[in-house]
Amino acid sequence: NQVALHDSKERDLLTKLPNRQSFDARILQVCEHFRSYEAVDRLQNKSSWIAMLDIDHFKRVNDTFGHLYGDEVLLVFSQLMEKHFRYNDFLFRFGGEEFVVILNLVNQDDAEATFERFREAIANHVFPTVGRVTVSIGAAHIDSAIMPTTLLDRADKALYHAKDNGRNQLTLYEKIADTILDVDDNEAELF
Numbered sequence: 055n056q057v058a059l060h061d062s063k064e065r066d067l068l069t070k071l072p073n074r075q076s077f078d079a080r081i082l083q084v085c086e087h088f089r090s091y092e093a094v095d096r097l098q099n100k101s102s103w104i105a106m107l108d109i110d111h112f113k114r115v116n117d118t119f120g121h122l123y124g125d126e127v128l129l130v131f132s133q134l135m136e137k138h139f140r141y142n143d144f145l146f147r148f149g150g151e152e153f154v155v156i157l158n159l160v161n162q163d164d165a166e167a168t169f170e171r172f173r174e175a176i177a178n179h180v181f182p183t184v185g186r187v188t189v190s191i192g193a194a195h196i197d198s199a200i201m202p203t204t205l206l207d208r209a210d211k212a213l214y215h216a217k218d219n220g221r222n223q224l225t226l227y228e229k230i231a232d233t234i235l236d237v238d239d240n241e242a243e244l245f
Contacts, residue, residue, distance in 0.1 A: 066147040068125055069132035077146040077154055081202040084144075084156055088198035103157040103165040104205050105193035106213040107135075110221040112151035115184055123183050130181055131189075138172045154209075162195070162228070169193055169224045177222060188222035195228055 064076040072080070084102055109115075109131060116124040128151065135145050135153065144156040157165050169191050176189045192213025196205055208227040211234055216225040227234075 069129055069147045071132050071135070071145050071147045071153070073146065074148050077144075077148065078202075080144050080146075080156065081205070084158075084196060085198055085202055085205075088196060100159040100161055102196040103160065103162075103169075103193050104196055104209045105155045105157065105169055105191050106148070106206075106209040107153040107155065107189050107191050108213055108217065109151040110188040110190055110217075112187075115187065119184055127181050127184055127187060130179075131176065131187075134175060134179060135172070138175055139168075154206075156196070157193075162226070165193065165195075166224065166226060173222070173224055190216040190221045191224040192216055193224065193226050 064072055066073045081104070088101065109127065112124065112127070115127055128147075132145075132147065132153070135155070139145060139155060139157070142158050144158070146154040148154045155169075157168060160168065173189055173191055176187065179186070181187055190213060192209045192211065192215065194205055194208035194212060200208075208231075212225040212227040212230060215230050215234075216223045219225070
């Protein structure tokens with residue numbers, strides 16, 4: 055009973071994926087690992103990547119079909135994640151229609167190809183009752199010198215870039231970092 059209680063505390067009730075609390079502990083472990091085994095070149099060396107995935111127009115699914123069918127989309131989406139990603143990747147339901155993936159031991163090209171294949175798999179999947187849905191993905195390289203909250207923020211910025219530029223696409227933070235930094239540098243500091 056104690057094991058079941060502990061497991062239920064760390065898993066999302068609907069999807070059975072690890073929840074945000076589990077994510078917080080896991081990202082610290084991954085960052086700690088790369089402090090000892092730092093990848094020098096993200097293009098060539100195998101390292102880890104964090105990605106935020108957000109089901110596009112999910113509110114429309116709930117409003118059109120009802121929350122029961124919205125839950126079914128979340129459940130099927132999580133099952134497709136488990137089929138697509140490897141056993142050594144970490145999958146989480148972050149909240150609502152947002153999910154997080156920590157993709158392990160790949161270089162940048164392989165990370166991009168893996169996330170792109172998953173995005174296409176979702177776009178091509180016919181969900182029961184609802185039909186087709188799409189997903190926007192923002193990903194960032196896990197750098198051990200950067201705080202976990204900053205890594206998550208980078209993936210989130212990449213996700214919002216994907217959403218702002220048409221949805222149903224993958225954006226790597228490393229490819230847009232210069233444009234984001236230019237915008238951030240021009241903003242006034244309030245604190």
